[in-house]
Amino acid sequence: xxKLTLFSLFLAAVVIILGAYTRLTDAGLGCPDWPGCYxxxxxxxxxxxxxxxxxxxPERPVEAFKAWNEMIHRYFAGTLGLCIAAIAFIAFRQRKQxxxxxxxxxxxxxxxxxxxxxxxxxxxxxxxxxxMGHLLGGFSVLSCLFxxxxxxxxxxxxxxxxxQxxxxQxxxxQEPVSKDSAGPVASPSVAGLSxxxxxxxxxxxxxxxxxxxxxxxxxxxxALACTDMPICEEGWQSRLDFAGAFSVPEAENYEFxxxxxxERATMHIxxxxxxxxxxxxxxxxxxxxxxxxxxxxxxxxxxxxxIGCLFAQVALxxxxxxxxxxxxxxxxxxxxxxILLLSLLWIVFSLIKHTSTAPTYDSSVNxxxxxxxxxxxxxxxxxxxxxxxxx
Numbered sequence: 001x002x003k004l005t006l007f008s009l010f011l012a013a014v015v016i017i018l019g020a021y022t023r024l025t026d027a028g029l030g031c032p033d034w035p036g037c038y039x040x041x042x043x044x045x046x047x048x049x050x051x052x053x054x055x056x057x058p059e060r061p062v063e064a065f066k067a068w069n070e071m072i073h074r075y076f077a078g079t080l081g082l083c084i085a086a087i088a089f090i091a092f093r094q095r096k097q098x099x100x101x102x103x104x105x106x107x108x109x110x111x112x113x114x115x116x117x118x119x120x121x122x123x124x125x126x127x128x129x130x131x132m133g134h135l136l137g138g139f140s141v142l143s144c145l146f147x148x149x150x151x152x153x154x155x156x157x158x159x160x161x162x163x164q165x166x167x168x169q170x171x172x173x174q175e176p177v178s179k180d181s182a183g184p185v186a187s188p189s190v191a192g193l194s195x196x197x198x199x200x201x202x203x204x205x206x207x208x209x210x211x212x213x214x215x216x217x218x219x220x221x222x223a224l225a226c227t228d229m230p231i232c233e234e235g236w237q238s239r240l241d242f243a244g245a246f247s248v249p250e251a252e253n254y255e256f257x258x259x260x261x262x263e264r265a266t267m268h269i270x271x272x273x274x275x276x277x278x279x280x281x282x283x284x285x286x287x288x289x290x291x292x293x294x295x296x297x298x299x300x301x302x303x304x305x306x307i308g309c310l311f312a313q314v315a316l317x318x319x320x321x322x323x324x325x326x327x328x329x330x331x332x333x334x335x336x337x338x339i340l341l342l343s344l345l346w347i348v349f350s351l352i353k354h355t356s357t358a359p360t361y362d363s364s365v366n367x368x369x370x371x372x373x374x375x376x377x378x379x380x381x382x383x384x385x386x387x388x389x390x391x
Contacts, residue, residue: 017334022073027065031071074118081115117134207278217271225267226269
């Protein structure tokens with residue numbers, strides 16, 4: 001199941017990248033029906049099929065390039081759905097053996113809802129709320145698969161260390177314990193990491209909001225609404241329209257956007273402001289964890305990865321504006337957002353694991369060990385002292 005989860009995780013990342021590529025090549029409606037393409041399982045290529053497709057959808061004639069982009073994305077998404085269904089089935093079969101079951105069940109629900117969002121994206125003509133929800137749903141599936149993989153990997157590691165832990169606990173339990181001694185006390189480093197867990201979880205919320213803002217900006221074709229740095233073109237203050245920017249105007253088709261320039265500029269500016277807040281917060285979090293006393297080597301490495309992704313994201317975002325949204329750069333911007341989210345989730349998982357399994361200082365055990373050591377050390381010291389006197 002762990003290997004299947006890892007494969008599904010890779011597949012989910014591919015689906016997100018293909019989804020970004022489809023959206024950025026304006027191929028979201030490359031096939032105007034769902035789940036097929038002009039009533040076919042594949043893109044119509046023969047003259048007869050193309051003519052029939054054009055007759056059935058005269059408002060959207062066949063564009064093979066865009067249609068293939070859309071269908072390849074659907075093929076990979078469908079394969080991912082089958083893999084997640086298999087994971088849920090295996091988890092159900094093995095639920096009595098301690099295999100996680102709730103998370104695979106949640107994944108199955110998520111991927112089913114994702115399929116519905118994919119259908120509505122087409123049938124509702126790229127309604128921005130649906131497009132943004134489809135993006136967030138893809139990131140949610142990716143995140144849940146990653147957490148499931150971490151849990152399965154941790155379960156394998158824990159199984160291998162159970163015997164060692166039991167031996168260690170038995171050796172401690174055989175030592176005499178003083179009645180007047182105090183109980184276990186968490187070390188200062190563990191307490192500090194426990195507090196960092198809250199900040200990391202808050203960081204996940206900040207990042208998810210920023211990803212949603214990016215999805216909203218992209219879904220409304222506002223990525224190039226502002227081409228000046230650092231905020232927008234001159235006079236941007238007078239064009240701000242928050243109410244209009246975060247509403248859905250009535251339109252028959254939302255392809256290429258339905259908002260006016262001021263509303264799109266507002267979306268872009270808010271996304272830039274969110275990027276600044278997200279960068280500052282996550283950079284502070286990453287640096288704090290990297291230099292935190294008591295943090296594990298793995299936690300430091302993941303923090304370094306997150307910091308690297310942060311700088312890469314800023315560079316890609318600036319490049320999107322300066323170079324007028326190059327396709328490769330825009331797709332990488334989506335990919336690094338996914339990597340950034342996974343690295344932050346890994347940090348949260350590591351903090352939970354570290355604070356829940358870290359050893360505590362038990363003064364009763366320390367007192368017992370001190371008593372035991374003293375009882376052995378005193379006769380030896382007297383023996384040596386006696387030998388010294390007789391010598």
